[in-house]
Amino acid sequence: MCETPEVLDARGLLCPLPVIRTQDRIAALAPGTLLDVMATDPGTLQDLPAWCRVHGHELVESAQSGDEIRIRVKIR
Amino acid sequence: MSNPIKAVALISGGLDSMLAAKVVMEQGVHVEGVNFFTGFCVEGHTHAIRKRKGRAPKRNNALWVAEQLGIKLHIIDVIEEYKRILLNPEHGYGQHLNPCLDCKIFMVKKALAWGFMQDNGFDFIVTGEVIGQRPKSQRKDTMPLIAKESGAEDRLLRPLCARNLPPTLPEREGWVDRNALHGFQGRNRKPQIELALRFGFNEWAQPAGGCCFLTDAQYSRKLADLWDAQGHKDYALDDIMLLKVGRHIRPAPHFKLIVGREKGENHYLEGYRRQFTALKPVSHEGPLCLIDGAPSSADISLAARVVARYSQGRNAASVTVAAEQTDGRRQELQVAPFAPTEIPTAWHV
Numbered sequence: 053m054c055e056t057p058e059v060l061d062a063r064g065l066l067c068p069l070p071v072i073r074t075q076d077r078i079a080a081l082a083p084g085t086l087l088d089v090m091a092t093d094p095g096t097l098q099d100l101p102a103w104c105r106v107h108g109h110e111l112v113e114s115a116q117s118g119d120e121i122r123i124r125v126k127i128r
Numbered sequence: 129m130s131n132p133i134k135a136v137a138l139i140s141g142g143l144d145s146m147l148a149a150k151v152v153m154e155q156g157v158h159v160e161g162v163n164f165f166t167g168f169c170v171e172g173h174t175h176a177i178r179k180r181k182g183r184a185p186k187r188n189n190a191l192w193v194a195e196q197l198g199i200k201l202h203i204i205d206v207i208e209e210y211k212r213i214l215l216n217p218e219h220g221y222g223q224h225l226n227p228c229l230d231c232k233i234f235m236v237k238k239a240l241a242w243g244f245m246q247d248n249g250f251d252f253i254v255t256g257e258v259i260g261q262r263p264k265s266q267r268k269d270t271m272p273l274i275a276k277e278s279g280a281e282d283r284l285l286r287p288l289c290a291r292n293l294p295p296t297l298p299e300r301e302g303w304v305d306r307n308a309l310h311g312f313q314g315r316n317r318k319p320q321i322e323l324a325l326r327f328g329f330n331e332w333a334q335p336a337g338g339c340c341f342l343t344d345a346q347y348s349r350k351l352a353d354l355w356d357a358q359g360h361k362d363y364a365l366d367d368i369m370l371l372k373v374g375r376h377i378r379p380a381p382h383f384k385l386i387v388g389r390e391k392g393e394n395h396y397l398e399g400y401r402r403q404f405t406a407l408k409p410v411s412h413e414g415p416l417c418l419i420d421g422a423p424s425s426a427d428i429s430l431a432a433r434v435v436a437r438y439s440q441g442r443n444a445a446s447v448t449v450a451a452e453q454t455d456g457r458r459q460e461l462q463v464a465p466f467a468p469t470e471i472p473t474a475w476h477v
Binding site: 064071075095098099103 | 163187188191192195199201203204369
């Protein structure tokens, strides 16, 4: 069965705010949970993976369509 | 087995805080970083407005430093709380609108609260301060003041200049060896660069004037202009973000033009066009301009001439500029571009 990811809408926010909102949301989620972060600041494509690396979370995938960015994180 | 000694390091993204954290890590201390987002940080949000061909790497330097060090970095939103520091700094401003001493006290206090709260259980705070490095906040007489007013007292360790200061708790308790700390002072960067190379770092960020827009003369001028125009000292996040972008031209006290200077800035300003009257040339390539304030029809016509001056039609007899109001009303104006000398220097904020 596919797990339905949690969704964080960080569209319209500039970095590092999408990272901060992700960090705050993840603090309240259990390990193994998937989180989809929706963003529009292209900086998120660099900053969120970097934040995941330093905290040991798994970057499952990232995709960009027009101005919209979606980054899926698996919480460790 | 006893718990390891833990330190919270203030990580700005610059070299000194990176080295300070590394110095205590080398002594077996578990270090995690904190980085405070005030809204004035040079890092991070500027991704959206960076030029595509800029030489600086496109990254958040605080996160990059954390990766180099192999430590966790906790980025904390202090935008609202920081207003109290900037609007009424107890110790005053530096050369510009930089409340560096109050800012450092605030950040150490926040790091202390974060590090000692709940389960975090940290033992001391680490900063990259160096005596004599900054004229306002990093002086021999301000070091004890920061320790006292932040409440950190002798749990505040400055590994890069510790040997010029009285021993702190981590040194007295033997959590760190004072002899392995440093006695740097002054504005000479050579000792830091030598230490960086010794640690195997061959790259680091060197933002001119530090990591804060408030140390920038031009930015501070724009902020002062904002407060003058409002008639009081206050700001919202969008206000201070927009001060980082474009040419700011104030033809009269009741309105100001923000004119994009290149593609990245125009793209950034696009995100705000529904909140302001927005102007854009349609007969020629040209910048997006937002009008902050309550412009009259005559003001909009004048703004169109300014926009035309910065467009590809600057030498043409006439340029067509579209003006869109916040309620969606749109009109096209045929205007003669201002000559460069027709825009008074005093209009430029």
